[in-house]
Amino acid sequence: xxxxxxxxxxxxxxxxxxxxxxxxxxxxxxxxxxxxxxxxxxxxxxxxxxxxxxxxxxxxxxxxxxxxxxxxxxxxxxxxxxxxxxxxxxxxxxxxxxxxxxxxxxxxxxxxxxxxxxxxxxxxxxxxxxxxxxxxxxxxxxxxxxxxxxxxxxxxxxxxxxxxxxxxxxxxxxxxxxxxxxxxxxxxxxxxxxxxxxxxxxxxxxxxxxxxxxxxxxxxxxxxxxxxxxxxxxxxxxxxxxxxxxxxxxxxxxxxxxxxxxxxxxxxxxxxxxxxxxxxxxxxxxxxxxxxxxxxxxxxxxxxxxxxxxxxxxxxxxxxxxxxxxxxxxxxxxxxxxxxxxxxxxxxxxxxxxxxxxxxxxxxxxxxxxxxxxxxxxxxxxxxxxxxxxxxxxxxxxxxxxxxxxxxxxxxxxxxxxxxxxxxxxxxxxxxxxxx
Amino acid sequence: xxxxxxxxxxxxxxxxxxxxxxxxxxxxxxxxxxxxxxxxxxxxxxxxxxxxxxxxxxxxxxxxxxxxxxxxxxxxxxxxxxxxxxxxxxxxxxxxxxxxxxxxxxxxxxxxxxxxxxxxxxxxxxxxxxxxxxxxxxxxxxxxxxxxxxxxxxxxx
Numbered sequence: 192x193x194x195x196x197x198x199x200x201x202x203x204x205x206x207x208x209x210x211x212x213x214x215x216x217x218x219x220x221x222x223x224x225x226x227x228x229x230x231x232x233x234x235x236x237x238x239x240x241x242x243x244x245x246x247x248x249x250x251x252x253x254x255x256x257x258x259x260x261x262x263x264x265x266x267x268x269x270x271x272x273x274x275x276x277x278x279x280x281x282x283x284x285x286x287x288x289x290x291x292x293x294x295x296x297x298x299x300x301x302x303x304x305x306x307x308x309x310x311x312x313x314x315x316x317x318x319x320x321x322x323x324x325x326x327x328x329x330x331x332x333x334x335x336x337x338x339x340x341x342x343x344x345x346x347x348x349x350x351x352x353x354x355x356x357x358x359x360x361x362x363x364x365x366x367x368x369x370x371x372x373x374x375x376x377x378x379x380x381x382x383x384x385x386x387x388x389x390x391x392x393x394x395x396x397x398x399x400x401x402x403x404x405x406x407x408x409x410x411x412x413x414x415x416x417x418x419x420x421x422x423x424x425x426x427x428x429x430x431x432x433x434x435x436x437x438x439x440x441x442x443x444x445x446x447x448x449x450x451x452x453x454x455x456x457x458x459x460x461x462x463x464x465x466x467x468x469x470x471x472x473x474x475x476x477x478x479x480x481x482x483x484x485x486x487x488x489x490x491x492x493x494x495x496x497x498x499x500x501x502x503x504x505x506x507x508x509x510x511x512x513x514x515x516x517x518x519x520x521x522x523x524x525x526x527x528x529x530x531x532x533x534x535x536x537x538x539x540x541x542x543x544x545x546x547x548x549x550x551x552x553x554x555x556x557x558x559x560x561x562x563x564x565x566x567x568x569x570x571x572x573x574x575x576x577x578x579x580x581x582x583x584x585x586x587x588x589x590x591x592x593x594x595x596x597x598x599x600x601x602x603x604x605x606x607x608x609x610x611x612x613x614x615x616x617x618x619x620x621x622x623x624x625x626x627x
Numbered sequence: 628x629x630x631x632x633x634x635x636x637x638x639x640x641x642x643x644x645x646x647x648x649x650x651x652x653x654x655x656x657x658x659x660x661x662x663x664x665x666x667x668x669x670x671x672x673x674x675x676x677x678x679x680x681x682x683x684x685x686x687x688x689x690x691x692x693x694x695x696x697x698x699x700x701x702x703x704x705x706x707x708x709x710x711x712x713x714x715x716x717x718x719x720x721x722x723x724x725x726x727x728x729x730x731x732x733x734x735x736x737x738x739x740x741x742x743x744x745x746x747x748x749x750x751x752x753x754x755x756x757x758x759x760x761x762x763x764x765x766x767x768x769x770x771x772x773x774x775x776x777x778x779x780x781x782x783x784x
Binding site for chain 2: 287383384385386387388389390391392411413414415417418419421422423433435436439531536544547548551552554555556559560561563565566567569570571
C-alpha cells in the first residue's frame with residue numbers, strides 16, 4: 192500500500208481519465224488527506240442564514256471533520272467559529288442550535304467569548320498575570336474560520352488561506368442558488384421543517400456521483416417508483432392525481448428522457464443535471480403561486496424563473512440542491528466508509544403553504560431513512576463499499592460518453608446520460624488532493 | 628367497547644407486522660387512515676413540519692407491494708422485525724363519539740443480514756369501530772430519538 196501522504200505520484204495515479212482506484216473510497220489515509228486538502232481548501236456549505244435569524248442564534252455543524260458553530264454576532268454578521276474552547280479544547284456549543292445570548296461560555300472552566308469569538312473573560316484571571324498568556328492562541332478566543340461568504344443567505348466557509356476565492360471557485364454554479372431564491376416572490380428562503388438525518392455506511396463520494404447518475408433510476412428504483420406507478424395505474428379512472436405519485440413517477444422515465452434532460456459541466460467539480468427540463472418539470476400548479484410570482488417579477492421574468500427546472504446541482508465537494516423543489520442535501524464525511532446525509536427543506540417566503548407541503552413530502556419520500564427510494568440507493572452504495580474489497584479489479588469505471596477532447600473543455604452542456612460530471616468531480620478532486 | 632378489546636387490537640396489530648402479514652395489517656386501517664412517525668418530540672403538525680412517515684393507505688400499500696417485489700434489492704435478503712409492547716393504556720374511550728385512543732410504550736428490533744437495530748418509543752392508536760370491527764384512523768409512533776441519524780428503516784413499528 193503506497194503512503195499517499197508522502198507519495199504525490201501515487202495519489203495522482205488514483206485518478207485516471209475514465210477510472211478511479213478503489214482506494215479513493217476505502218482507504219482511511221486517503222480520507223484523512225481529503226479532510227486536510229480538499230475540505231479545508233474549498234468553499235464548503237455551512238448553513239443558511241435563516242437558521243440564525245437573531246443576534247446570538249447559533250447552529251453547530253462540521254466542515255469536513257472539524258466542528259464549527261455558525262453564529263449571528265451582535266453586529267448582525269454571520270460568523271463561523273471553530274467550536275473548540277481555546278483553553279482545553281472542549282466543545283463550547285453542544286446543542287444543534289439555540290441562542291447563546293451575548294456570550295459563549297465554556298462549560299468546563301467558564302472561559303467566556305463574545306459572539307465574534309473574541310475572548311471576553313477568564314475566571315481568576317490574575318493566575319495568568321505575567322505568564323505571557325496574551326501571546327498564546329488560548330488568549331485569542333474561539334478561532335474564527337477566516338474565510339466566510341454569505342451568498343443570498345447561503346453560508347459557505349473555507350478553512351485555509353490558500354485556494355480560490357469564492358466567485359472563482361463557484362462561478363456560474365451560483366445560478367442554481369439564484370433560481371431557488373428567485374422562486375420566492377419576495378426573493379427569500381427560510382429553512383422549514385426539521386432536518387432529516389440519514390446514516391450511510393459508504394464513502395461520501397458515492398453519493399455525490401449518484402447525483403448526476405441518470406442511468407440508475409429506471410433500474411435501482413424500479414422497486415419503489417415502479418411499484419408506485421404500477422399501483423397508480425390500477426386506480427379507477429378519474430381518481431385525482433396523488434401528489435406522491437407525481438413525485439415518484441418521473442423516476443421511471445426512459446433513457447431517452449434522461450438523455451434529453453442534459454448535463455451541464457462547470458469548473459472545479461460543479462455541474463448539474465436537468466438543463467432542458469427534469470423530473471421536476473411537470474408538477475401540478477399550486478393555486479395562487481404563479482399570480483404571486485407575476486405580481487412580484489412581471490410575467491416574462493416569472494415564466495423565465497419557473498421554466499428553469501434543474502434536477503441536482505453539485506456544489507463540489509459535498510452539497511447539492513434542487514431549486515424547483517427547494518431541498519438541499521449535505522453529505523458529511525465521517526470516515527472512509529461512513530457518511531451522514533442531511534436533508535434540509537426550505538419555505539419560499541411569500542408563496543402558498545402548499546409548496547412547502549410538497550417540498551416536505553418530496554424529501555420524506557426520497558431522502559429520508561424511511562424512504563423507499565433512499566433504501567434503493569443506499570443498498571447500492573453499501574454493496575459497492577463492501578465489494579470494492581475484491582482484488583479482482585481495483586478500478587471503478589466512469590467512461591460513459593467519454594471524449595478525450597473534454598479534458599480541455601471546462602464548461603459544457605451535453606447528453607444527460609454522460610459520466611462526464613463524475614469525471615469532472617474527480618479532476619477537481621485530484622487538483623486539490625495532489626497538485627501537480 | 629372494553630379495555631381488553633382495545634388492548635387486544637394493539638397486540639394483534641403488532642403481531643401482524645412481526646409475522647409480515649401486511650395485507651391483513653393494511654386492512655386494519657380505515658380508508659383515510661394514516662401511519663405517522665414525527666421527526667420532532669411533541670410535534671403537532673404533520674403537513675408543514677417534517678416527519679419520518681406520514682403515509683396514507685396508498686403510500687403504505689406501495690411499501691407493502693415493494694417488499695414483495697422481485698427487484699427490491701434492499702430486501703435481498705429480507706428484513707425481519709420484532710415488537711415488545713408494554714401493556715397498552717386506554718387514554719380515551721368515547722363510545723358516543725366512536726373514538727378510542729391507546730398508549731403503548733414499545734421496543735422494536737429491525738434486523739437484516741448481521742445487523743439488528745433497536746428502536747424505542749410510544750405508539751398511540753386512534754381507533755374507531757366500523758361494521759363491528761376496530762380500525763385505525765391514525766397510528767402515531769413517537770420514537771425516543773426521532774432526531775438521531777438512522778440507517779434504513781424498512782418495515783413498520
